[in-house]
Amino acid sequence: INMSSSVILRVLAASVRIADKSASLVREIMSSGELGIVDKGGQKNLQTKADTSVEKLIRASLLSLFPKLNVIGEEDEALDATADAKAGFDDDVLNKSSPPEYSKLTEDQIVVWVDPLDGTAEFTEGLLDHVTILIGFAVNGEAIGGVINQPFYNYQAGSQAKLGRTIWGLVGLGAFGWNRSEPPTGRRILITTRSHSNELVNLCLSSMSPTAVERQGGAGNKALRVIEGEADAYVFASPGCKKWDTCAPEAILRAVGGQLTDVHGSKIRYDKDIKFPNTGGVIATYRDHQTIINLVPQKVRDELKS
Ligand SMILES: Nc1ncnc2c1ncn2[C@@H]1O[C@H](COP(=O)(O)O)[C@@H](O)[C@H]1OP(=O)(O)O
Ligand SMILES: [Mg+2]
Numbered sequence: 487i488n489m490s491s492s493v494i495l496r497v498l499a500a501s502v503r504i505a506d507k508s509a510s511l512v513r514e515i516m517s518s519g520e521l522g523i524v525d526k527g528g529q530k531n532l533q534t535k536a537d538t539s540v541e542k543l544i545r546a547s548l549l550s551l552f553p554k555l556n557v558i559g560e561e562d563e564a565l566d567a568t569a570d571a572k573a574g575f576d577d578d579v580l581n582k583s584s585p586p587e588y589s590k591l592t593e594d595q596i597v598v599w600v601d602p603l604d605g606t607a608e609f610t611e612g613l614l615d616h617v618t619i620l621i622g623f624a625v626n627g628e629a630i631g632g633v634i635n636q637p638f639y640n641y642q643a644g645s646q647a648k649l650g651r652t653i654w655g656l657v658g659l660g661a662f663g664w665n666r667s668e669p670p671t672g673r674r675i676l677i678t679t680r681s682h683s684n685e686l687v688n689l690c691l692s693s694m695s696p697t698a699v700e701r702q703g704g705a706g707n708k709a710l711r712v713i714e715g716e717a718d719a720y721v722f723a724s725p726g727c728k729k730w731d732t733c734a735p736e737a738i739l740r741a742v743g744g745q746l747t748d749v750h751g752s753k754i755r756y757d758k759d760i761k762f763p764n765t766g767g768v769i770a771t772y773r774d775h776q777t778i779i780n781l782v783p784q785k786v787r788d789e790l791k792s
């Protein structure tokens with residue numbers, strides 16, 4: 487390991503490898519056929535063996551290397567000393583140089599928001615490309631870096647295709663592992679939830695004169711659809727997403743010049759003591775963010791306070 491790399495780059499390099507190991511674990515659990523589905527209560531709020539075991543793996547691995555990090559995970563799993571913590575560091579990350587504004591960060595200044603499996607409902611239904619593993623880094627309440635691992639990327643592309651991929655990014659440095667096709671002008675494809683819809687979610691979408699509405703699972707997946715140009719905005723007028731759903735996606739969007747905010751266009755905060763739900767909803771774009779924000783109807787603005 488290159489000890490001359492900044493702490494944030496070493497945390498990021500470790501997280502890329504930890505997410506890779508997590509992805510293998512998710513694929514193993516899927517092939518075992520024993521998902522161990524538990525209903526946590528509420529609207530399509532499920533947990534599987536993959537959610538809990540990946541969170542344990544990520545937490546143990548990160549804390550064994552960086553004991554002073556603040557790690558907050560969706561499944562709130564206790565630290566498991568038996569979890570295998572030796573993941574190593576990704577060289578592509580270590581070979582970059584840190585943006586100067588982050589080069590002196592210390593472990594204790596970094597809050598790590600972990601969604602061990604995003605798109606769990608779709609995972610249980612076999613919509614495997616909607617599933618991601620999200621590791622996001624926040625400093626001073628801002629999402630600055632993250633990893634999105636898509637464990638089943640290419641699962642329908644034939645047996646010779648490499649399964650899974652990793653997208654990582656840091657504000658000021660850029661994001662890596664993605665491919666954009668530029669959408670035609672005049673198109674407005676909105677992408678939104680398929681498992682957590684309600685009247686307000688639909689009212690917001692229909693007020694925006696979309697050319698099409700796509701419904702897919704996962705916050706990580708939908709942010710990737712926007713970054714890659716398959717959709718023009720991710721719009722979710724609901725408090726259902728939590729900080730671990732949006733931290734890594736927001737950081738990667740910001741790293742490529744995009745934005746992820748609440749429906750008012752206000753910044754989402756990721757401080758370690760903040761309440762988990764994104765009560766102001768979520769809107770993400772690659773460009774022309776304000777155009778979409780301006781289309782949010784008053785009823786949505788009134789019902790979703792920041
Ligand atoms: N009402 C909700 N209850 C629980 N989780 C939600 C809810 N709405 C959104 N989420 C979380 O945000 C993600 C994005 O929402 P959606 O897929 O509906 O667009 C979901 O995959 C889920 O994350 P997770 O699967 O990690 O529990
Ligand atoms: Mg969940």
Ligand SMILES: [Mg+2]
Nearest residue numbers: 601604605731
């Ligand atoms: Mg999630």
Ligand SMILES: [Mg+2]
Nearest residue numbers: 560601603604
């Ligand atoms: Mg999750």
